[in-house]
Amino acid sequence: MADKLNRRWFLRQAGLGLAAASGLQAARRPNIVLIYADDVGYGDIGCYGASAVRTPNLDRIAGQGVRFTNAHATSATCTPSRFSLLTGEYAWRQQGTGILPGDAPLIIPPGKLTLPGILRSAGYRTGVVGKWHLGLGAGKIDWNGEITPGPNEIGFDYSFIIPATPDRVPCVLVENHRVVNLDPADPISVSYQQAFPGELTGHDHPELLKMAPSHGHDGAIVNGVSRIGFMRGGRQARWVDENFADILTRKATDFVDAHRSVPFFLYYAAHEIHVPRMPNPRFVGSTGMGPRGDSIAELDWCVGRILDALERNGLTRDTLLLFSSDNGPVLDDGYRDQAVERVGTHKPAGVYRGGKYSNFEAGTRVPLMARWPGQIRADSVSPALVSQVDLLATLGALTGQAPPAAAGLDSRNLLPVLLGRTPRGRDSLTEYAGALAVVQGDWKMIEGGKGPAFNPQTGTELGNSPVPQLYNIRTDPAEKMDVAKEHPELVTRLSALLEKIKRSPKD
Numbered sequence: 001m002a003d004k005l006n007r008r009w010f011l012r013q014a015g016l017g018l019a020a021a022s023g024l025q026a027a028r029r030p031n032i033v034l035i036y037a038d039d040v041g042y043g044d045i046g047c048y049g050a051s052a053v054r055t056p057n058l059d060r061i062a063g064q065g066v067r068f069t070n071a072h073a074t075s076a077t078c079t080p081s082r083f084s085l086l087t088g089e090y091a092w093r094q095q096g097t098g099i100l101p102g103d104a105p106l107i108i109p110p111g112k113l114t115l116p117g118i119l120r121s122a123g124y125r126t127g128v129v130g131k132w133h134l135g136l137g138a139g140k141i142d143w144n145g146e147i148t149p150g151p152n153e154i155g156f157d158y159s160f161i162i163p164a165t166p167d168r169v170p171c172v173l174v175e176n177h178r179v180v181n182l183d184p185a186d187p188i189s190v191s192y193q194q195a196f197p198g199e200l201t202g203h204d205h206p207e208l209l210k211m212a213p214s215h216g217h218d219g220a221i222v223n224g225v226s227r228i229g230f231m232r233g234g235r236q237a238r239w240v241d242e243n244f245a246d247i248l249t250r251k252a253t254d255f256v257d258a259h260r261s262v263p264f265f266l267y268y269a270a271h272e273i274h275v276p277r278m279p280n281p282r283f284v285g286s287t288g289m290g291p292r293g294d295s296i297a298e299l300d301w302c303v304g305r306i307l308d309a310l311e312r313n314g315l316t317r318d319t320l321l322l323f324s325s326d327n328g329p330v331l332d333d334g335y336r337d338q339a340v341e342r343v344g345t346h347k348p349a350g351v352y353r354g355g356k357y358s359n360f361e362a363g364t365r366v367p368l369m370a371r372w373p374g375q376i377r378a379d380s381v382s383p384a385l386v387s388q389v390d391l392l393a394t395l396g397a398l399t400g401q402a403p404p405a406a407a408g409l410d411s412r413n414l415l416p417v418l419l420g421r422t423p424r425g426r427d428s429l430t431e432y433a434g435a436l437a438v439v440q441g442d443w444k445m446i447e448g449g450k451g452p453a454f455n456p457q458t459g460t461e462l463g464n465s466p467v468p469q470l471y472n473i474r475t476d477p478a479e480k481m482d483v484a485k486e487h488p489e490l491v492t493r494l495s496a497l498l499e500k501i502k503r504s505p506k507d
Ligand code: NG6
Pocket: 038, 039, 077, 078, 079, 099, 133, 165, 167, 215, 216, 217, 228, 274, 275, 327, 333, 334
């Protein structure tokens, strides 16, 4: 009954014609698989123009679905982008949503409307596998006990996570509230202040490292790599970076296998291609670009494993598969891994300027692809302006769960856009990287006075200036010409729009 209602509601929302509708009626409500890569830039994969690395599985998604050319993460770093993805709200509205340390409390309060929560209400079984980075617990975490609240308290039935990032302690995996493989006789302690007595660190013992840091990352040594922060104990539970791809895809495909006959939502938050880039030996040397390129190859293999699991279970046509990334690319993000030296002619951000941490386009303009055979036209390209913040309302609409109007969300229902049926996306959106930028049509304004222009450690142009900047991102996608002086009226208009968005998400 509910299924029938949802389907009818969906047809109305999607504005489908009768012919298409009959096709849809034959389909079940789709499973949803969201593959979310880490630090993968607009130009890092084959179907977005890369040629120095082969990504056949990612290219297969584009070939069988729609590829967006103007899709955005909400922020140029991980935590705020993930916050927006899961809550449908711009993270800059809430204090404390910047890059989190590995011992930070959960920043999405249980009870808040979330993407997995909405899908769970629609009858989906929901799971997250991979990088979390939204905090855990409500205060000081005891890593040896029940770790809660976390993903399971904000809408996920199942979780298997890297708590923060691969370069932050604690370097252990957590499955549904518990550290995996923890020996109670060797309890874990974590500190972001100081090393534990007797703990060997990367700072004091560089000779013990298999990959040296370039900046930061000189704390706890785990698997021959020093990290941000310090940890003691949990020896048996510590991860081996080179095994991430195998372990995480195994958990993801087990989830698919186990839920083959019920609707499910799988959020696969890949650890690639974040630092430390330590791909499995199978991928080492596969690109000629060193660990960064080889990590892209590993990511593509992981995507292939998930596509295969869907196919093996006969679910390809019953699944809406999405792929995107949390922020733009960076070469040197703190380890000497040859990313800068060996990048060659590869353009991680395509034509765009900046990268991770930047207010220029490369910070947030990321790949986004959607595949749903029979519903989304194969091999199509959409220029629509879309934000990852829209997935909550859009997937809610797809599954018949309209978020309450009172939720005050920034999320827009772009279902017809996501299915490639119209190129008319959002009217405007914001991009966040310390400063806020607002995009409307061809124009982008970056507010002034928010920070330095350049980060010498990562080599990133941050896109900051003491005064507001204005770019025509259609005619000048590389943001080479600041035309704020030529068009003061546009700066005024976009500043007013930004103020309006800041005041009220509904505008
Ligand atoms: C930075 C780290 C960087 C990376 C980033 C988070 C240093 C010097 N740099 O603070 O290596 O971990 O945080 O990346 O420590 S993100 O993709 O999770 O946002």
